Amino acid sequence: xxxxxxxxxxxxxxxxxxxxxxxxxxxxxxxxxxxxxxxxxxxxxxxxxxxxxxxxxxxxxxxxxxxxxxxxxxxxxxxxxxxxxxxxxxxxxxxxxxxxxxxxxxxxxxxxxxxxxxxxxxxxxxxxxxxxxxxxxxxxxxxxxxxxxxxxxxxxxxxxxxxxxxxxxxxxxxxxxxxxxxxxxxxxxxxxxxxxxxxxxxxxxxxxxxxxxxxxxxxxxxxxxxxxxxxxxxxxxxxxxxxxxxxxxxxxxxxxxxxxxxxxxxxxxxxxxxxxxxxxxxxxxxxxxxxxxxxxxxxxxxxxxxxxxxxxxxxxxxxxxxxxxxxxxxxxxxxxxxxxxxxxxxxxxxxxxxxxxxxxxxxxxxxxxxxxxxxxxxxxxxxxxxxxx
Numbered sequence: 001x002x003x004x005x006x007x008x009x010x011x012x013x014x015x016x017x018x019x020x021x022x023x024x025x026x027x028x029x030x031x032x033x034x035x036x037x038x039x040x041x042x043x044x045x046x047x048x049x050x051x052x053x054x055x056x057x058x059x060x061x062x063x064x065x066x067x068x069x070x071x072x073x074x075x076x077x078x079x080x081x082x083x084x085x086x087x088x089x090x091x092x093x094x095x096x097x098x099x100x101x102x103x104x105x106x107x108x109x110x111x112x113x114x115x116x117x118x119x120x121x122x123x124x125x126x127x128x129x130x131x132x133x134x135x136x137x138x139x140x141x142x143x144x145x146x147x148x149x150x151x152x153x154x155x156x157x158x159x160x161x162x163x164x165x166x167x168x169x170x171x172x173x174x175x176x177x178x179x180x181x182x183x184x185x186x187x188x189x190x191x192x193x194x195x196x197x198x199x200x201x202x203x204x205x206x207x208x209x210x211x212x213x214x215x216x217x218x219x220x221x222x223x224x225x226x227x228x229x230x231x232x233x234x235x236x237x238x239x240x241x242x243x244x245x246x247x248x249x250x251x252x253x254x255x256x257x258x259x260x261x262x263x264x265x266x267x268x269x270x271x272x273x274x275x276x277x278x279x280x281x282x283x284x285x286x287x288x289x290x291x292x293x294x295x296x297x298x299x300x301x302x303x304x305x306x307x308x309x310x311x312x313x314x315x316x317x318x319x320x321x322x323x324x325x326x327x328x329x330x331x332x333x334x335x336x337x338x339x340x341x342x343x344x345x346x347x348x349x350x351x352x353x354x355x356x357x358x359x360x361x362x363x364x365x366x367x368x369x370x371x372x373x374x375x376x377x378x379x380x381x382x383x384x385x386x387x388x389x
Contacts, residue, residue, distance in 0.1 A: 074214035086101035159277050239267065291339055
């Protein structure tokens with residue numbers, strides 16, 4: 001087995017060298033895809049079960065909750081909802097975030113429904129020329145939060161058995177979005193043709209036509225989201241049940257608890273839901289669980305990032321690298337907020353720990369807190385990084 005791992009590392013190293021030398025990373029992608037195909041052929045039953053599992057999550061949880069909401073939101077936009085909502089909530093929601101009033105509907109949708117609808121309607125608003133390019137880029141990282149139903153219902157209540165903790169995590173998530181609005185510098189504000197003139201006549205649109213278009217758009221969007229969920233469910237199983245992956249981690253991290261913590265966190269970076277579920281089963285303090293889950297919820301994971309990219313890829317001015325960097329910073333903000341809020345939460349909670357806090361987990365808590373407390377010292381450097389498009 002060790003020989004196989006060494007051989008795999010050598011092959012990947014050679015391919016990476018060739019890719020860098022020729023400035024062509026297609027070789028690595030082709031190699032990884034070939035490995036996945038071989039895995040499919042070697043373990044077809046496991047891959048089919050993973051696909052069924054992803055499909056069940058989509059059809060039982062995601063589709064029923066998102067599809068009707070998408071139709072309504074599409075109708076809102078088609079019937080001048082952006083303009084109407086901007087008049088009602090624009091000053092209250094957008095001014096503190098340093099956004100124009102046209103962003104109010106997107107912020108409300110994101111706050112209520114979470115990923116990836118904030119990104120979808122940010123793109124729709126930008127595509128209709130209601131906001132500027134720079135404002136759209138900021139909006140993508142501000143209207144970017146976890147669904148309240150997911151964080152309170154699925155994570156805190158179902159996985160951890162602590163519903164009150166869900167509201168703490170949700171508050172941390174919202175605060176991280178607000179902090180991103182302070183960190184990411186806005187472009188100089190000016191009123192131009194990006195917003196409809198007050199005296200312009202509102203066109204009367206046929207309800208049947210717009211309902212049909214809204215349903216078609218909602219169906220296309222939700223099926224795209226479902227495809228990503230199923231694909232990453234299979235990919236996650238390939239990684240999590242891979243013996244080589246476990247062997248490499250075991251050789252690098254001898255301690256079982258710390259190894260599982262690192263493994264589950266890495267899986268959470270790939271897919272949010274599974275990562276949160278695995279972290280909730282660890283025998284560590286609730287504080288550390290909350291800090292890790294808070295980071296993952298704000299970062300969102302590669303699965304949700306891919307869903308966001310499915311809406312933004314058509315805009316050449318969008319940088320996925322910058323978006324991911326900003327999401328990582330948002331994750332740190334959310335974790336820091338959670339660490340602070342957990343101090344009073346633990347004092348008033350009767351069920352502070354889900355298990356015994358071992359020496360290893362205690363050290364990890366202190367390490368995480370030290371890193372988060374040092375974060376303000378790096379704000380200046382982070383700002384420079386975030387302003388690179």
